[in-house]
Amino acid sequence: MKRSLVPSSAGSAVRAVLRPSTDALRAAGIEDSALSAYQNRVDRGVKGWMHAASAQGDLLLATSDADATTADGLHALRQLGADLGGILAKNKLRHVTLDAQPGALTVAEGLALNAYRFTKLFGIKAKDQWSLDQLDVVGTDRAGFAQWQALTEGVSEARDLINTPVLQLGSLELAARAEELALEHGFKCTVLHKAQIEALKMGGLLGVNKGSVDPPVFIVLEYRGEGATQEHPTVLVGKGVVYDTGGISLKPSNFMEDMKCDMSGAAAVIGTFCAVAAAKLPVNVVGLIPATDNRLNGNALVPGDVITISNGVTVEVLNTDAEGRLILADALHYAKKYQPKLVIDLATLTGAASRAIGPYATVAMGTADRATWDALQASAGMTHERLVEFPFWDDYKDLIKSEIADIKNIGGAEAGMITAGKFLEYFIDYPYVHLDIAGPAFLDRAITYYGKGGTGVGVRLLTHFLTA
Numbered sequence: 001m002k003r004s005l006v007p008s009s010a011g012s013a014v015r016a017v018l019r020p021s022t023d024a025l026r027a028a029g030i031e032d033s034a035l036s037a038y039q040n041r042v043d044r045g046v047k048g049w050m051h052a053a054s055a056q057g058d059l060l061l062a063t064s065d066a067d068a069t070t071a072d073g074l075h076a077l078r079q080l081g082a083d084l085g086g087i088l089a090k091n092k093l094r095h096v097t098l099d100a101q102p103g104a105l106t107v108a109e110g111l112a113l114n115a116y117r118f119t120k121l122f123g124i125k126a127k128d129q130w131s132l133d134q135l136d137v138v139g140t141d142r143a144g145f146a147q148w149q150a151l152t153e154g155v156s157e158a159r160d161l162i163n164t165p166v167l168q169l170g171s172l173e174l175a176a177r178a179e180e181l182a183l184e185h186g187f188k189c190t191v192l193h194k195a196q197i198e199a200l201k202m203g204g205l206l207g208v209n210k211g212s213v214d215p216p217v218f219i220v221l222e223y224r225g226e227g228a229t230q231e232h233p234t235v236l237v238g239k240g241v242v243y244d245t246g247g248i249s250l251k252p253s254n255f256m257e258d259m260k261c262d263m264s265g266a267a268a269v270i271g272t273f274c275a276v277a278a279a280k281l282p283v284n285v286v287g288l289i290p291a292t293d294n295r296l297n298g299n300a301l302v303p304g305d306v307i308t309i310s311n312g313v314t315v316e317v318l319n320t321d322a323e324g325r326l327i328l329a330d331a332l333h334y335a336k337k338y339q340p341k342l343v344i345d346l347a348t349l350t351g352a353a354s355r356a357i358g359p360y361a362t363v364a365m366g367t368a369d370r371a372t373w374d375a376l377q378a379s380a381g382m383t384h385e386r387l388v389e390f391p392f393w394d395d396y397k398d399l400i401k402s403e404i405a406d407i408k409n410i411g412g413a414e415a416g417m418i419t420a421g422k423f424l425e426y427f428i429d430y431p432y433v434h435l436d437i438a439g440p441a442f443l444d445r446a447i448t449y450y451g452k453g454g455t456g457v458g459v460r461l462l463t464h465f466l467t468a
Helices: 038-047 047-053 071-090 103-113 142-163 171-185 194-200 203-209 256-278 324-338 351-360 370-383 396-399 414-425 459-467
Strands: 002-006 061-064 096-099 136-139 188-192 217-224 234-238 238-245 284-295 306-308 314-316 340-347 362-365 387-389 434-437
Touching: 071 103, 071 370, 071 387, 096 103, 103 136, 103 142, 103 171, 142 256, 142 459, 171 188, 171 217, 171 256, 171 284, 194 203, 194 217, 194 414, 203 284, 203 306, 217 256, 217 324, 234 324, 238 256, 238 324, 238 459, 256 284, 256 340, 256 459, 284 324, 284 459, 306 370, 324 414, 351 362, 351 414, 362 414, 370 434, 370 459, 396 414, 414 434
Parallel strands: 002 136, 096 136, 234 284, 234 340, 238 284, 340 434, 362 387
Antiparallel strands: 188 217, 217 284, 306 314, 362 434
């Protein structure tokens, strides 16, 4: 989608005029500037304003006077934009212009999130797919527009990565795409390959990779924007399992096709780097992505194997489908070299998280101080990427004790998302936040601003948090 900032009114296929009012009025498509019967009824209620404005384009939108400074107000404005996106798609309208009124960029954000479509793999049907080709915002400030554009494009990039099947996006392709985006947006990308991973004794990443024909990679992203005052970086760690069969502990065949989404954490980290670097934000941030697929062959890990993580902790692998925590363990230990101010990991880690709160929020836990949690929760509210904090008591460590190794990679049926977090605690010595995004990362139905498929959850939250 082309996004542009225009200084004054311009002709377009669609025009959305944002006007504060007590009621949210949404007009359907207007052909040849003629109002439908429904729109005429609405128009009479606003004293002919729609008729007067209809000559300027084909679609009109009146918004409520939602407060763009509050979490609820921002959510309402984004939802209004998403509703507009639905109207555009239904009427196959491809170009929209928004007048700059208070909250216009927030409406545009919801519109862009709703208008996203993954169309790259269509062949003969490509020409039949609707897309929003151009979104203009009239008269807003350039700095705000540039930051909005960087953010929405970062989210779209993350969603593209999540929605791409493993045949087109294995571990090597993910690394190559990260390198391309680094060159495009101005951040540093270093890819460690198998020999380097072996030298670092990353037994978790190497162990999960044993069942694959493709080699693992460890992707390191770095960005320090001009004016960044933070001496020690915030480190973002993203789970990069590009496809998850479960390994020997094979998943059921139902919905296994969605397991391309098991690298949603990695996608969120990459999307965040695209957003902050493209907008040239003054932040100091490092990204770490351990990437592999989890498949099964004659060499794959089997339940009962014991592996050694790079910090020397031994792990009894009772379930090969609890693989994400194994590769994250190596990445979390690697993060220590940066003496981080804070480490945040994102992972589609447990079905327990999704079962606990569904697709409406992210499960969160960790060792960070209250001020950090308050800042994260504030960003979660303002972006509507909500967090639900779970306890992180040491009692839960009893559930992952092993009789033959230091720890085991799963507990029992109780508190699965918390025991996964407590497993990861064995590999940290810094302030830490664990985000289990298993619920909101990949949707089976449209929710709020998002359609089915990958959402890019985490990009908007982290970008807001890093710059708050």
